[in-house]
Amino acid sequence: MIDFHCHLDLMEYPARAVQELEAAQAYVLSVTTIPKAFPKTSRLVKKNGRIRTALGYHPQLVGERSNEMPLFESMLSETRYVGEVGLDGGKEFAKSKHSQSKVFAEILSLCRTDGSKIISIHSRHAAEAVLDKIEEHPGCGIPILHWFTGNRSELDRAIKLGCWFSVGAPMLRSAKGKAAIARIPRERILTETDAPFASNNIRSSLLQATRELSNIWKIDEDEVTSTIKANLTSLVS
Numbered sequence: 001m002i003d004f005h006c007h008l009d010l011m012e013y014p015a016r017a018v019q020e021l022e023a024a025q026a027y028v029l030s031v032t033t034i035p036k037a038f039p040k041t042s043r044l045v046k047k048n049g050r051i052r053t054a055l056g057y058h059p060q061l062v063g064e065r066s067n068e069m070p071l072f073e074s075m076l077s078e079t080r081y082v083g084e085v086g087l088d089g090g091k092e093f094a095k096s097k098h099s100q101s102k103v104f105a106e107i108l109s110l111c112r113t114d115g116s117k118i119i120s121i122h123s124r125h126a127a128e129a130v131l132d133k134i135e136e137h138p139g140c141g142i143p144i145l146h147w148f149t150g151n152r153s154e155l156d157r158a159i160k161l162g163c164w165f166s167v168g169a170p171m172l173r174s175a176k177g178k179a180a181i182a183r184i185p186r187e188r189i190l191t192e193t194d195a196p197f198a199s200n201n202i203r204s205s206l207l208q209a210t211r212e213l214s215n216i217w218k219i220d221e222d223e224v225t226s227t228i229k230a231n232l233t234s235l236v237s
Contacts, residue, residue, distance in 0.1 A: 001026040001206045002228050004166040005120050005146045005192035009041040018044050031083040031120050033058035035072040054081035059088040062103050063096025083120025087130050108137035117141030127154040166192035169205050172212035181216050
């Protein structure tokens, strides 16, 4: 099982969720929403295990926590993984649009000094702006668009820019999501759950995602599992 975007620290029982995932030998990217959450979330898992913790600064929280950039910068060297970061163009976050853009640009710039970061990116109602920022910061690392819902031209642009995509069962059940998957190179797709927001049961959600990919790609579920695992191996190597 591979869950490349979930919020373990926000699960009802984080320690129990970690135990279950470790027992299942799942590969997980545990994203965080604010820099202050990173140290405690990191301590939930074994060092160098199959569950990795990402340093995040969620765009929906930037407006109310705009002073945490120095903390983010101070901890960036502690992990190869960054997320959840990005932009949110929802009307309810319009007031923080400028702050979001500034913070996201700073994050990509910091990542560019290293070049090896794997970045899980939020782009709700902001696909074009997110892609602009990625294009403005070549060499920032590997951008992975989490639950991407941009239009066809934005999707094609993201593919051309070399972006990867993490996809979950809810996205794969929609007509738009299925059409997107048909256009994305298979070798740049990973599964995710966005737990606990999109699902409280990580295992069940990943099995559903595998089933949906099997239907879209017209291959059996074992082959889907092998493809996703090969993708992860390619990504981290």
